[in-house]
Structure formats: C-alpha cells, structure tokens
Amino acid sequence: MASRVIPVKPFDLVIFGGTGDLALRKIIPSLYRRFLAGQMPPQARVIGAARRDLDTEAYRRMALSALEEFVAEEKRDPEKIAAFIEMLSYIRLDARGETGWNELAEALREGVIRVFYFSVGPGLFADLARRLVKHRLNDADSRVVVEKPFGHDLESARALNAVLAKCFDEHHIYRIDHYLGKETVQNLMVVRFANTLFEPLWNAQYVDHIQITVAETVGVAGRGEYYDRAGAMRDMVQNHMMQLLCLIAMEPPSLFEADAVRDEKLKVIRALDPVPPENIVRGQYARKGDIPSYREDVGNPESTTESFIAMEVHVSNWRWSGTPFYLRTGKRLKARVSEIAVIFKEPPHSIFGRRLPNHAGNMLVIRLQPNEGMVLNVTIKEPGPGGMRLMEVPLDMSFAEALGENGADIPDAYERLIMDVIRGNQTLFMRGDEVEAAWAWADPIIAGWEERGDEPLPYEPFGSGPEDALMLMHRSGRRWREISDEL
Ligand code: NAP
Numbered sequence: 508m509a510s511r512v513i514p515v516k517p518f519d520l521v522i523f524g525g526t527g528d529l530a531l532r533k534i535i536p537s538l539y540r541r542f543l544a545g546q547m548p549p550q551a552r553v554i555g556a557a558r559r560d561l562d563t564e565a566y567r568r569m570a571l572s573a574l575e576e577f578v579a580e581e582k583r584d585p586e587k588i589a590a591f592i593e594m595l596s597y598i599r600l601d602a603r604g605e606t607g608w609n610e611l612a613e614a615l616r617e618g619v620i621r622v623f624y625f626s627v628g629p630g631l632f633a634d635l636a637r638r639l640v641k642h643r644l645n646d647a648d649s650r651v652v653v654e655k656p657f658g659h660d661l662e663s664a665r666a667l668n669a670v671l672a673k674c675f676d677e678h679h680i681y682r683i684d685h686y687l688g689k690e691t692v693q694n695l696m697v698v699r700f701a702n703t704l705f706e707p708l709w710n711a712q713y714v715d716h717i718q719i720t721v722a723e724t725v726g727v728a729g730r731g732e733y734y735d736r737a738g739a740m741r742d743m744v745q746n747h748m749m750q751l752l753c754l755i756a757m758e759p760p761s762l763f764e765a766d767a768v769r770d771e772k773l774k775v776i777r778a779l780d781p782v783p784p785e786n787i788v789r790g791q792y793a794r795k796g797d798i799p800s801y802r803e804d805v806g807n808p809e810s811t812t813e814s815f816i817a818m819e820v821h822v823s824n825w826r827w828s829g830t831p832f833y834l835r836t837g838k839r840l841k842a843r844v845s846e847i848a849v850i851f852k853e854p855p856h857s858i859f860g861r862r863l864p865n866h867a868g869n870m871l872v873i874r875l876q877p878n879e880g881m882v883l884n885v886t887i888k889e890p891g892p893g894g895m896r897l898m899e900v901p902l903d904m905s906f907a908e909a910l911g912e913n914g915a916d917i918p919d920a921y922e923r924l925i926m927d928v929i930r931g932n933q934t935l936f937m938r939g940d941e942v943e944a945a946w947a948w949a950d951p952i953i954a955g956w957e958e959r960g961d962e963p964l965p966y967e968p969f970g971s972g973p974e975d976a977l978m979l980m981h982r983s984g985r986r987w988r989e990i991s992d993e994l
Contacts, residue, residue, distance in 0.1 A: 692751065
C-alpha cells in the first residue's frame with residue numbers, strides 16, 4: 508500500500524528563530540522528511556533568520572548536523588540531504604531592530620507562497636508581526652505560523668490576538684498546537700464521524716465517563732524557568748488537553764472544513780462548567796533517591812507551581828449532561844503515555860446474573876503515544892464448558908501493525924502541520940476566539956489557587972501522582988486506567 512503524496516506549491520518559508528531548538532530539532536527535520544517523501548517541490552526555499560552572526564554556509568552546516576541527529580538513519584539519504592540543504596539560506600536579522608529586514612525583502616520571491624514561521628520566544632511575536640507589515644513583506648497569499656505558548660492568560664492572549672489582527676487577516680494566522688497534527692487525533696474525528704458504529708452511543712445516555720491522560724516520565728529540568736511560570740495547567744491543560752476534549756465532545760461539524768470544525772470546538776469550550784476546587788488535585792513531584800524534586804529542578808525552593816493536575820470537568824450541554832470528563836497530566840509519572848479512554852455504561856440489565864469482578868465494561872481507548880492506535884474492549888464468553896462465564900477481550904488496532912508500511916511511517920505532527928500551512932488549510936490550527944475561550948475557562952481556576960495560596964501535594968516520582976487524584980474518581984465508584992505504555 509504505497510502512500511499517496513501530492514506535492515505542495517512552491518514556497519518561501521522564513522523561520523524566524525532558525526537557529527533555535529525547535530527549528531533544528533523539529534522544523535528542519537520535518538521539512539527534510541517531506542522533501543524525501545516528494546512533497547516539497549524543488550523550487551521551495553527555506554530561509555533561517557536569527558541574530559547570530561552566521562552565513563548561509565555555516566547555517567547549512569548547522570542544519571546538516573541537526574539532520575544527522577534528528578532524522579532516523581534509514582531516512583538519511585546523502586544525495587537527498589545534499590539537495591535539501593541547497594534549499595536553505597540564512598539572513599542575520601533582529602526582530603527588535605532594523606538589521607536584516609531589507610535583505611529579507613530582497614530574498615523573498617514574487618508569485619510564490621510566503622510562510623513566516625515565528626519560532627522565537629512569545630515576547631517577540633508582536634515585534635515580528637509589526638515589522639513584517641512595516642516592510643510590506645506579507646501579501647495576500649502569506650501565512651504566519653505562531654508557536655505556543657499563545658498568551659499566559661486571557662489578557663495577554665487578547666493583546667496578542669489584537670496585534671496579529673491589526674497586521675494580518677485571521678485566515679493568514681496559523682496558531683500551532685502540535686497535538687492536533689498527530690495522526691490519532693485526526694483519526695478521532697474520522698472514527699466518530701465516518702462510522703455509524705460509535706456516534707449513536709457517543710452521549711451521556713451510553714457513556715459513563717471519559718478519561719484523558721497525558722503522562723510523562725521526564726521532569727522539568729532544562730525548561731525549569733519557563734515551566735515554573737506556567738505549570739501543568741497552562742502548559743498542558745489549557746491547550747493540548749482542551750483540544751482533545753473538544754474533539755471528543757464536539758457535535759458533528761457540517762463539513763471537515765476549518766471554520767466548521769472550529770465553530771464546534773468553540774461551543775464545547777463555552778459549555779464547560781467552572782471547576783470547583785474539590786474537583787481538582789494539584790501535585791508536585793518530590794525527591795526520590797538521586798532524582799531531584801520539582802523544586803530542585805526549577806531552582807525555586809518555595810515554588811507552588813503544579814507539575815501534576817487531575818480534574819473532573821463537566822460539559823453542560825444536551826449531549827454530555829451527567830457524563831464527567833476526567834483530565835490528568837503530569838511529569839515524572841510511571842510511563843510516557845497520551846490516551847483518551849471512553850468508558851461506556853453497563854447494559855441496563857444483565858441476563859447473565861452477577862457482574863464480572865472488576866468488569867470495566869465496553870471501553871474505547873484511543874492512544875496518541877507511544878504506539879498510536881485504538882483498542883475496543885468487548886465482553887465475550889470465556890471459552891469452554893461449565894457455565895456461562897464472561898471475559899473481556901481487546902479488539903486491538905495498532906496503526907503501525909494494521910497499516911503495514913504506511914502505519915510505521917506515520918509523519919510527525921510538524922510534517923503534517925507545515926504542509927497544511929503551505930496548502931492553506933487551517934482545520935488543525937486554533938482560531939483566536941478558541942484560544943481566548945480556553946483562557947477564559949482556565950483563568951478563574953488559576954486565580955482561585957493564587958487567592959487561596961493553594962499548595963500542590965507532593966508525590967513520589969514514577970508513580971501515578973498524589974493519592975488524592977485516585978480519590979477524585981473513587982468517590983464516584985470509578986477508577987483511573989493504569990498509567991502504562993501497554994495498550
Ligand atoms: P530557542 O532555542 O531559545 O530559540 C530561539 C530562537 O530565536 C533562536 O534562533 C534565537 O537566535 C532567535 N532569537 C532570539 N531573539 C531574537 C531576536 N531579537 N531577533 C531574531 N531572532 C531572535 O527557543 P525554541 O525552543 O526553539 O522555541 C521557539 C518557540 O517555539 C518558542 O515560542 C517556544 O515556546 C516554542 N516551542 C518550542 C518547542 C521546543 O521543543 N523547543 C516546543 C513547542 C513550542 P539568536 O539568539 O541567534 O537570535
């Protein structure tokens with residue numbers, strides 16, 4: 508089954524922050540992989556821009572070592588790499604000064620798509636937007652890609668949206684949430700809306716509850732300064748987990764088209780209830796042996812920022828009234844896993860008498876990482892004579908196995924998203940009002956912690972987070988799925 512690749516139109520892609528971690532680790536390797544797949548036309552050009560005093564040759568060497576480090580060996584074809592590297596150039600440019608802008612104006616070609624990728628700290632987004640306009644570099648066919656974090660709260664997100672709106676039309680702005688570029692996340696929409704099997708059951712009448720887990724084993728060392736100002740709520744819940752919740756909970760859009768999908772997601776965010784303190788558990792990882800604690804990792808002995816959060820959330824609308832959504836994310840947990848589990852209700856009456864011990868009922872697990880795939884738990888008869896004993900078996904679909912060569916070759920989220928930007932498809936990017944609505948929901952929760960001087964609960968590294976997170980579910984007779992990288 509050969510995968511179908513349709514080349515995109517020629518483009519000039521400017522990576523502001525072209526020497527940074529994201530550019531070298533993700534953007535350039537993703538572009539190379541699309542080049543290798545035949546999707547990037549030979550006329551495409553990539554311009555790295557940053558303050559560092561480099562020339563194009565030095566930048567190409569930098570990109571080459573990034574490819575050696577971040578592209579799998581079997582994908583490193585020396586001829587292809589050489590051809591790809593030829594497409595790169597470098598301009599020394601300051602987002603906050605005049606250096607480099609005239610050179611950039613000269614380098615950009617007429618008649619090809621222009622993409623301006625803001626791969627710099629968020630403090631520079633507004634500077635870049637204003638200078639692009641001042642130098643008249645954006646045209647009717649330009650796209651502007653804005654990295655996360657998009658604001659720190661509602662006020663800052665609004666201010667950033669206002670600057671962008673002054674400089675560009677909304678249909679030129681691509682706010683990245685790389686979770687939306689993951690294969691399984693898009694599959695979530697296909698599973699829901701291209702099958703008759705699930706959608707009739709996808710509501711409070713049949714779904715007992717939904718769990719969304721994003722667990723990591725790593726701590727925050729290396730990102731401590733940023734993370735300690737953000738915490739799990741800003742870093743994960745307000746953006747990535749909110750997007751997953753929206754895709755799970757939204758009504759069917761009339762079309763798989765950017766605004767139709769984003770309108771439905773926005774309705775979900777607006778239907779979220781405020782979350783009372785008793786429905787939230789915050790945690791912070793403690794020291795274990797040689798593994799430093801959160802406070803040691805961020806170098807702030809009095810930090811009250813959470814590295815773990817679990818919460819019960821309610822979507823107040825006709826479809827979901829009475830079905831809780833449980834969100835859980837944290838650092839230094841047992842395994843690295845991102846998944847969504849939809850737990851269906853028990854049948855209304857069991858003709859087989861007693862329920863099974865530990866019967867989990869029907870459950871659909873959608874796994875984002877690792878090993879992207881889906882599992883549907885069904886109840887069957889335990890084989891053999893001797894009465895009617897029931898057991899649960901998983902109907903298991905690992906994409907890598909089921910899709911053979913194509914499944915093993917699922918493109919990285921950034922590959923898909925960058926190609927979507929060039930194609931002008933905004934479906935997998937957040938609209939300004941969506942981001943603001945998510946902050947409008949998150950802000951009062953964070954403000955409540957600050958007002959109450961809330962202290963996160965310490966938890967032991969490489970476990971499941973604080974005990975109280977288990978209680979959040981136990982109190983209603985439910986339980987979390989085990990944090991495990993096994994499906
Ligand atoms: P980084 O490694 O610190 O890189 C920042 C880049 O910006 C460098 O190329 C730097 O080069 C350039 N820069 C700084 N000041 C500049 C100025 N005044 N004018 C022009 N260029 C300037 O940061 P990063 O990790 O790549 O992150 C970039 C953005 O992506 C951030 O918004 C971050 O939140 C977001 N992001 C990153 C990741 C990741 O995995 N790294 C993941 C998700 C989102 P010079 O110093 O040479 O100017």
